[in-house]
Amino acid sequence: MATIIAALTNFGQSLAAIGLSLLYSVLAVFQAAFALVQSTIESILKLGQSITTLVLELFQGMFGFVFANFAAVLVVGGVYYLYTLRQQGRGPKMLQKNRL
Incomplete structure (x- = not known):
């Protein structure tokens, strides 16, 4: 009888392990997912x-x-170009006026 109890105890310990x-595996997966999100x-x-830092260093000094x-002129020119296209109704669909 002692061997049956010992075998069942060993079996229970194995199941618990x-x-x-x-x-621990599930917790490790969650920890890995958390580490991935954190590092991303x-x-x-x-x-x-x-x-x-790159932009600030580029805009230092005379250059x-x-x-x-030059960048400001390009941005203003681009906005004006898109505005004129929108006024003429020839621009991209998202820029065109909604006419009822």
């Missing part, structure tokens, strides 16, 4: 910081002044 291992957000923030004015 398997269940605990499964629980961190990378996006670092990319934004790098782009901001930066000229480049900033």
Whole structure:
């Protein structure tokens, strides 16, 4: 009788160990997913910081002044071009006026 109880005890301990291992596996998957999201957000923030630093460094000094004015002229010119296309009704669908 002692061997049956020992075998059942061993079996129960094995099942408990398997269940605990499964629980640890599920927790490890959640931890890995959390780490992935965290590192992705961190990378996006670092990319934004790098782009901001690049833009600020480009717009320093005389070359930066000229480049900033050139960029401003391009932006204003592009907006004016899209505005005139919209007024003429020849622009992209999303820019056209809704006429009833």
